[in-house]
Amino acid sequence: MKHDRKEKNRRKSTILFLAAAVLILAAVTAAGIILEGTATETDFSRTNLAPGTGGLFGTDWMGRDMFARTLAGLSLSIRIGILTAAVSAVIALLAGTAAATLGRRADAVISWCIDLVMGIPHILLVMLISIACGRGFAGVVAGVALSHWPSLARVIRGEVIQLRQAPYILVAEKLGVSKFQNVRRHMIPHLLPQFLTGLILLFPHAILHEASVTFLGFGLSSEQPAIGVILSESMQYLTTGRWWLALFPGLALVLAVILFAVLGERLRQLMDPSSVHE
Amino acid sequence: MKHRLQFAGKKLIRMALLLLGVSIVTFLLMCASPLDPLQTNVGQVALGSMSPEQVARLEAYWGVDTPPVQRYLGWLGGVLHGDMGTSLLYRQPVLTVIGQRLANSVFLLLAVWVFSGILGLVLGVAAGAFRGKWPDRLIRGYCLLISSTPTFWLAILLLLIFSVWLGWFPIGLSVPAGVAADAVTFVDRIRHAVLPALTLSITGVANIALHTREKMIDVLESDYVLFARARGESETSVILRHGLRNVSLPAITLQFASVSEIIGGSVLVEQVFSYPGLGQVAVTAGLGSDLPLLLGITVITSAIVFAGNLIADLLYGAADPRIRRGAARE
Numbered sequence: 001m002k003h004d005r006k007e008k009n010r011r012k013s014t015i016l017f018l019a020a021a022v023l024i025l026a027a028v029t030a031a032g033i034i035l036e037g038t039a040t041e042t043d044f045s046r047t048n049l050a051p052g053t054g055g056l057f058g059t060d061w062m063g064r065d066m067f068a069r070t071l072a073g074l075s076l077s078i079r080i081g082i083l084t085a086a087v088s089a090v091i092a093l094l095a096g097t098a099a100a101t102l103g104r105r106a107d108a109v110i111s112w113c114i115d116l117v118m119g120i121p122h123i124l125l126v127m128l129i130s131i132a133c134g135r136g137f138a139g140v141v142a143g144v145a146l147s148h149w150p151s152l153a154r155v156i157r158g159e160v161i162q163l164r165q166a167p168y169i170l171v172a173e174k175l176g177v178s179k180f181q182n183v184r185r186h187m188i189p190h191l192l193p194q195f196l197t198g199l200i201l202l203f204p205h206a207i208l209h210e211a212s213v214t215f216l217g218f219g220l221s222s223e224q225p226a227i228g229v230i231l232s233e234s235m236q237y238l239t240t241g242r243w244w245l246a247l248f249p250g251l252a253l254v255l256a257v258i259l260f261a262v263l264g265e266r267l268r269q270l271m272d273p274s275s276v277h278e
Numbered sequence: 279m280k281h282r283l284q285f286a287g288k289k290l291i292r293m294a295l296l297l298l299g300v301s302i303v304t305f306l307l308m309c310a311s312p313l314d315p316l317q318t319n320v321g322q323v324a325l326g327s328m329s330p331e332q333v334a335r336l337e338a339y340w341g342v343d344t345p346p347v348q349r350y351l352g353w354l355g356g357v358l359h360g361d362m363g364t365s366l367l368y369r370q371p372v373l374t375v376i377g378q379r380l381a382n383s384v385f386l387l388l389a390v391w392v393f394s395g396i397l398g399l400v401l402g403v404a405a406g407a408f409r410g411k412w413p414d415r416l417i418r419g420y421c422l423l424i425s426s427t428p429t430f431w432l433a434i435l436l437l438l439i440f441s442v443w444l445g446w447f448p449i450g451l452s453v454p455a456g457v458a459a460d461a462v463t464f465v466d467r468i469r470h471a472v473l474p475a476l477t478l479s480i481t482g483v484a485n486i487a488l489h490t491r492e493k494m495i496d497v498l499e500s501d502y503v504l505f506a507r508a509r510g511e512s513e514t515s516v517i518l519r520h521g522l523r524n525v526s527l528p529a530i531t532l533q534f535a536s537v538s539e540i541i542g543g544s545v546l547v548e549q550v551f552s553y554p555g556l557g558q559v560a561v562t563a564g565l566g567s568d569l570p571l572l573l574g575i576t577v578i579t580s581a582i583v584f585a586g587n588l589i590a591d592l593l594y595g596a597a598d599p600r601i602r603r604g605a606a607r608e
Contacts, residue, residue, distance in 0.1 A: 115292075116299045119580045119587075123542040127564045128576065132307035208428050212546055215430050216561050231431060235550070243438055250431035257426035 014266045021263045025078060028256065032075020035068040036225065058244040060233075070249045072225040074256055080141060081207035081260075087145035088206065089152060089199040093191070096156025097183060100164065110157075114150040122147060123216075126209055130218040140219035144206050152198045159194060163187055193271040200264035204257045211253060227253045282595065289591060293584045300580045301357075301573065302350070308569045309346045353573070362577075363570035367562065372574040375559065380578075383544060383555030386471050390478040390540055395533045397479070398486025403525060405487065406494025407517050417491070421484040429543045433477045433550035440473060474547045482540055486532050490525055497524045527598055534590035538583045 058066050099110035117125065125147045130139035163169060169186055177185075213219040214228025222229050227249050234245035356363055362372040405417040424432075440446050497503060498521060506516050545557035552558065556575060563571040 112296070112299070116296055116303065118538070119296055119583050120300055120304075120576060121538050121542040121545070121579050121583065123545050124560060124576055124579065127560070128304055128307045128572070131564060131567070132310040134312040204426055208426075211428050212430060215428075216546065216549060217565055231428075231434065235434065238434065238438055238442055243442075246431070246434045246438065250428065250434070253431070254423070254427050258422060261422060261426050 011270060014270050017266060018263060021259050025256065025259060028071060029075045029078050032072045032078075036072045036075075058242075058248075060237075060242075060245055066230075066244065066248060069225045069230055070227070070252050073227040073230055073249060074252050076220070076224065076226050077207050077210060077253065078256065080144070080210050081203045084141055084144040084148070084206045084210070085199055085202040088148040088202055089195065091146070092149035092152035092198070093156060093195055095149060096153040097160050097187065097191075099153070099157045100160035101179065101183060107157075110153070114153055117147060117150045122209065123212060126213050127216065127218050130213060135218055136221055137224075140210055140213055143213060143218075144209050148202055148205055148209075152195075152202065155198065156191060156195065159191060160187060163190060197264055197268040197271055200260065200267060203260040203264070207253070207257055207260070285595070286588075286592060289588050293588060296584060297577060297581055301354070301577050304573050304576045305346070305350050305353070305569075308567070308572065309349075311567065353570070357577075362574045365563070365568055365571040365574075367566045367568045367571065372570050375571060376556065376574055376578055379554065379556045379559045382553070383548070383557065385467075386475055386478075386553070386555060387540055387544060389471070389475050390482060390544075391533075391537065393475075394479045394482030394540075395486060395529075395536065398483045398532075399490055399525070399529050401483060401487040402490025402529075403494050403517065403521060405491040406498065406525075407513075407521065409495055409498075414491075417487060421488045424481055424484040425488075427481070428546075429477065429481050430546040430550050432481065433474070433547050436473050436477055437550060470551070470553060474544070474551045474553050477547050478540060478543050481543055482536060485539065486529075486536060489532050490529055493525050493528045494521055497521050527594065530593050530597065531590045534586040534593075537586040541579050541582065 060066060060069070095110050095113070099107045120128075126140075126143035129143035129146050133139040133142045163186075169182060172182055172186055210219060211226070211228040211231070214226050215232045216228075217232070219228055220226040222233070230249045231246060234242070234249075237245055353363055360373075362376075364370065365372050365375050368375050401417050405414045408414045498516075503516055503520050506520055511519075541557070544555060545560055547553070548555045548557035549561055556579070560572065560575045562568075563575060
């Protein structure tokens with residue numbers, strides 16, 4: 001087959017992209033933590049400045065630098081996103097494997113729970129869980145973490161059911177390997193790639209829902225520099241023409257989410273045997 | 279036919295059980311909340327200046343001292359008689375509040391549902407048919423961008439562009455200032471619904487288009503399409519006769535599954551545009567710890583979602599004879 005040497009192969013370019021994306025996201029997270037002090041600094045001599053004269057992203061009505069606030073908010077969002085996506089994915093893994101291996105009754109119960117959680121409109125469920133935990137940081141984390149597992153759990157359940165009929169698993173069973181050993185030594189290594197990509201593809205949802213719920217007033221409190229808080233405050237200043245309060249923080253959030261989404265998609269293509277040679 | 283009825287009956291029982299589960303979960307979550315409804319609605323200062331009797335009466339009104347199980351059973355008994363209790367914030371029966379708001383939202387939601395479904399299907403089929411070429415790249419890029427965009431930010435952007443800069447649409451309030459609520463004309467209502475509907479449609483398309491594209495690619499790689507091409511059928515005929523037909527099945531499921539997403543999006547969008555629909559009242563009820571109202575909203579929206587799934591299941595059988603026979607054999 002003719003092969004163009006100049007063209008890098010997909011695996012290499014994906015790994016490069018992966019490294020770059022992780023680096024950017026890590027840099028944003030770190031910068032946000034460092035800038036958290038600057039983000040809350042008020043300076044009433046320079047309020048409501050448009051971008052340009054008032055720094056990169058302008059300043060708000062309290063003279064806070066919007067660039068610092070955006071970075072701090074983004075950093076907080078990314079940290080919450082990682083935490084909640086990880087918790088969600090672990091719940092999904094446990095629920096999915098349990099449904100597929102612990103017999104019909106467990107399967108019925110877990111499938112019922114999945115249907116239940118998927119039946120309540122997502123944002124309402126996050127709101128409800130957040131209220132149950134008293135809103136604030138704990139509310140938002142619990143709400144997002146406890147509501148994102150069903151779809152991934154369903155995927156894992158299907159995969160494990162298929163896997164159980166695989167010859168090598170059947171052989172292991174016949175050889176007297178215990179159920180637990182079988183799950184740990186044969187199933188989890190097979191599931192890991194799918195699980196990891198599912199985990200990364202959960203980030204965008206988690207971050208978006210965190211911002212949405214905070215925007216509605218059920219999440220982080222207004223002192224925290226969260227993107228949802230910034231945007232909900234900016235709503236009051238829209239009619240007076242202060243567009244930069246809403247535009248840049250939102251844009252930054254979109255970019256971060258896209259980065260995560262593309263990262264997950266690339267990883268999925270690379271790990272999925274059916275598309276790895278595309 | 280008998281089997282079909284049995285199938286539908288089983289699904290209905292499952293749906294009723296799920297709704298019961300939804301109400302219990304919602305109730306438990308609201309009860310577990312450490313937020314004191316008196317503190318949030320009456321305020322610390324006002325509470326401090328009240329006599330103990332007044333506080334006790336308020337506590338009885340908000341149901342603070344009644345045990346949860348008793349409250350839930352009381353609520354459930356009421357629901358079976360068609361009474362969902364009284365909203366604590368609006369001081370009206372929950373069903374009246376929800377009915378009013380739902381009437382406002384239904385128009386918006388239906389328009390979005392139909393529009394995003396059709397556009398999503400068309401875009402998905404187009405992307406699948408042009409796989410790897412520029413229309414596909416364009417549509418996929420659009421879907422990626424939109425699914426990474428928070429709905430409420432998009433709403434803010436549209437508000438900024440069309441209402442503040444261009445002044446084409448009103449900024450909020452579905453009742454214009456200085457006009458009585460019942461004097462609002464139909465045209466006014468539509469003018470206020472355009473931007474929310476546009477926002478929800480823009481976001482609703484992405485998911486449907488991406489899934490339809492996947493299905494379309496699967497279909498176009500199947501043996502029967504290969505055979506059709508070998509017979510010399512034109513590409514348009516292949517797409518219309520084989521692609522669209524086979525994609526229409528998953529499209530039905532997607533269309534009905536998107537109900538949940540649209541309702542969720544409407545919560546955010548109605549908040550931004552201060553559109554007096556069900557979503558806005560859900561946020562108000564949540565912030566004010568209005569248990570009966572929030573419980574009612576959750577149960578009714580979940581019922582809509584489950585009904586959507588049920589219709590999809592039934593339509594699936596109606597559209598595909600193989601599934602019909604499979605369901606009958608079970």
